[in-house]
Amino acid sequence: MSDTSAFRSDLLAGRTALVSGGGSGLGKAIATGLAAVGADVTIAARRQETLEEAATEIAAATGRSIGVDLVDIRNLETVEALADRHADVDILVNNAGGQFPQKARDFSANGWRSVIDLNLNGTWNMTQAFGNKMLDGNGGTICQIIATVGRGIPGIAHSAAARAGVLELTKTLAYEWGPKVRLNCVAPGQFRTDAYDSTYEEGVGDGYVEQPLPHVGHTSDIANAVTFLVSPASRFVTGEVLFVDGGLIVQGPMSALPPGGYPERDEPATRL
Numbered sequence: 001m002s003d004t005s006a007f008r009s010d011l012l013a014g015r016t017a018l019v020s021g022g023g024s025g026l027g028k029a030i031a032t033g034l035a036a037v038g039a040d041v042t043i044a045a046r047r048q049e050t051l052e053e054a055a056t057e058i059a060a061a062t063g064r065s066i067g068v069d070l071v072d073i074r075n076l077e078t079v080e081a082l083a084d085r086h087a088d089v090d091i092l093v094n095n096a097g098g099q100f101p102q103k104a105r106d107f108s109a110n111g112w113r114s115v116i117d118l119n120l121n122g123t124w125n126m127t128q129a130f131g132n133k134m135l136d137g138n139g140g141t142i143c144q145i146i147a148t149v150g151r152g153i154p155g156i157a158h159s160a161a162a163r164a165g166v167l168e169l170t171k172t173l174a175y176e177w178g179p180k181v182r183l184n185c186v187a188p189g190q191f192r193t194d195a196y197d198s199t200y201e202e203g204v205g206d207g208y209v210e211q212p213l214p215h216v217g218h219t220s221d222i223a224n225a226v227t228f229l230v231s232p233a234s235r236f237v238t239g240e241v242l243f244v245d246g247g248l249i250v251q252g253p254m255s256a257l258p259p260g261g262y263p264e265r266d267e268p269a270t271r272l
Contacts, residue, residue, distance in 0.1 A: 006224050011231055013038035018089045020073060020126060021096030023050035025193035026222050030093055033223025035062040042067035042086060073122030083129035090140035091230045092130045094123045099159035101200055101256040112158050119162035131181055139180040141230045144170050146185045148249050155256030167241055174239030182238040184229045189245025191217045203258035212247030
């Protein structure tokens, strides 16, 4: 990560950051990027072993010690306890989340609620718990990792709804909590992480060649975007969303199901 960072090595010196879902994928890349520019970083998630492995890798890459802590963002009690243990955090990156691809007509009530609870309610739990510490203290900045909301995301309607909710939440809090706390979103496009490969079927997103920048992203692209938004370089930026997607929001494949995943679209219309 340090080889691809666009920032000076002391940009965030003296700052304290916590990255949820920091044990793998984009979260680990973000934590690496923040540590590489001088932040004191803690990564938090549900699995101790995964966190410890990631912390060792990040420390090797950056030369900085990385803290680890456990949290289930859906459980307010564990979130509040985490915030109490890390009351000095002035950079929060809400990266934890997840979804499963499925046609909306097939969602179960529990399936819908589980994704909303994780991606919207869980993000709110973290935002409020740490945001209140910032408001009562010396302020800070919060970065939400969402998705390419705005065109619809067939195949993950539950997650699209939740991520759009986080965007509107962020815009609202940018006013309520300014000027003491800045809040922004980063919307990733297609990044081939282990989580991506384990979640989506083969063929999903293969049409990325249709987007303006016809290739998948590198995780360092997200790390650089987050670093910018939590740094003094963006001190006059709040309530915004930065799409890091190769132009996918403009043109490209949005479906989370493989080609042919919507056979009902080929059926004759019964009513216009």
